[in-house]
Amino acid sequence: MEVRLDVFLIILGAAIVTFIPRVVPLMVLSRFELPEWGMRWLNYVPISVIAALIGQEILMHDGKISSFTNNVELLAAIPTFFIAIKTRSLLATVIAGVIFFMGLRWFI
Structure with missing residues (x-):
């Protein structure tokens, strides 16, 4: 099976675009303690x-x-x-x- 560079770059780009919005907020919010109303809001x-x-x-x-x-x-x-x-x-x-x-x- 042959791996084409353009397909590999598309898969890599899709992985990065999916990874960044999930990990960056987690990294930023893990350094702060959210207020009680914020935690209640996130539960919904x-x-x-x-x-x-x-x-x-x-x-x-x-x-x-x-x-x-x-x-x-x-x-x-x-x-x-x-x-x-x-x-x-x-x-x-x-x-x-x-x-x-x-x-x-x-x-x-």
Whole structure:
């Protein structure tokens, strides 16, 4: 297998561009102690990002808001949400979501 210089430089550039935004803030922020309100605020970032990603995937198809009557993803997400609240287990939630989605896709 041949390694071309241009492909290698593209991969190296992509690695650097991915590495810098992740490591530089970590290095800078590790030298400071964030205030209590900042730490509380940062605790909400992961759940907000996940909610935005899941919400977009469930409610939109082809750039338009999908109808609620034919939306298998939304129908599977509703019981999955309640299982997530009840069990607070990521594994149980993912397994339940996959089972509900597969079951609904099979029947609908």
